[in-house]
Amino acid sequence: MNERILLIGGGGHCKSVLDSLLRLEIYSDIGIIDVQENVGRNLLGISVVGCDDDLERLFKKGYGNAFVTLGSIGNPTNRIRLLNRITAVGFRIPAIIDSSAIVSSDAQIGTGVFIGKGAIINAGCVINTGVIINSGAIIEHDCIIGAFAHVAPGTVLSGGVQIGENTHIGAHSVIRQQLTIGSGVTIGIGSVVVADIEKDVIAYGNPCREVRLSNEKDKF
Numbered sequence: 267m268n269e270r271i272l273l274i275g276g277g278g279h280c281k282s283v284l285d286s287l288l289r290l291e292i293y294s295d296i297g298i299i300d301v302q303e304n305v306g307r308n309l310l311g312i313s314v315v316g317c318d319d320d321l322e323r324l325f326k327k328g329y330g331n332a333f334v335t336l337g338s339i340g341n342p343t344n345r346i347r348l349l350n351r352i353t354a355v356g357f358r359i360p361a362i363i364d365s366s367a368i369v370s371s372d373a374q375i376g377t378g379v380f381i382g383k384g385a386i387i388n389a390g391c392v393i394n395t396g397v398i399i400n401s402g403a404i405i406e407h408d409c410i411i412g413a414f415a416h417v418a419p420g421t422v423l424s425g426g427v428q429i430g431e432n433t434h435i436g437a438h439s440v441i442r443q444q445l446t447i448g449s450g451v452t453i454g455i456g457s458v459v460v461a462d463i464e465k466d467v468i469a470y471g472n473p474c475r476e477v478r479l480s481n482e483k484d485k486f
């Protein structure tokens with residue numbers, strides 16, 4: 267346990283990732299990157315050691331790993347920007363999987379992926395770069411989750427579901443087997459999805475219906 271890691275973004279999602287990380291006991295030194303006014307504060311006993319402008323300096327100081335801990339509900343633009351930034355600096359970017367999650371050895375997990383407490387990823391799944399599989403989500407066999415998607419807590423993806431890039435699946439939703447949900451979609455909390463959903467829409471309800479197109483106002 268002699269590796270050091272920076273967590274990029276010190277809000278609520280960081281707290282979840284940090285809690286998982288502390289239980290894993292992989293890293294000897296964890297630092298948080300946040301806005302300038304938060305430098306010196308701490309989260310779960312871990313210090314905010316700098317802001318975005320300090321990344322190069324901290325990399326040279328020996329923080330070899332970094333992980334984006336900014337959350338998103340619908341628009342992952344900032345998560346993508348930060349992942350590109352830490353990649354450019356040269357950090358190694360791990361996947362972080364909570365010790366209580368069950369992940370099939372037959373699943374492929376990309377870099378920068380977070381898998382939260384009690385989540386299940388079954389055989390044949392592909393979880394692409396920067397995806398968040400949040401607490402208690404069940405991703406059944408052969409699902410493919412596009413980069414930077416967020417599957418919120420308690421969601422159930424039946425077998426063979428495909429989720430597009432940047433899509434948010436609202437907490438406690440259920441998706442019928444073999445369906446495809448496009449990229450840039452937000453599915454509302456508690457939805458029951460029984461048909462494919464096209465890209466760039468907001469959809470919710472039981473049965474889940476496309477309500478309107480995604481636009482900048484909607485993507486919060």
Ligand SMILES: CC(=O)SCCNC(=O)CCNC(=O)[C@H](O)C(C)(C)COP(=O)(O)OP(=O)(O)OC[C@H]1O[C@@H](n2cnc3c(N)ncnc32)[C@H](O)[C@@H]1OP(=O)(O)O
Nearest residue numbers: 339400418419435436437452453454455456457468470471
């Ligand atoms: C760890 C974490 O916390 S992860 C985050 C988990 N959270 C989520 O996943 C939240 C996802 N977001 C949602 O579900 C949101 O409700 C959205 C994106 C679907 C809609 O948000 P908004 O556009 O702000 O909708 P708003 O709250 O104004 O509601 C508009 C209407 O839609 C209805 N509505 C909103 N969401 C839903 C939903 N999920 N199911 C059914 N109806 C809904 C509202 O009741 C309202 O109806 P009305 O016009 O008859 O009063």
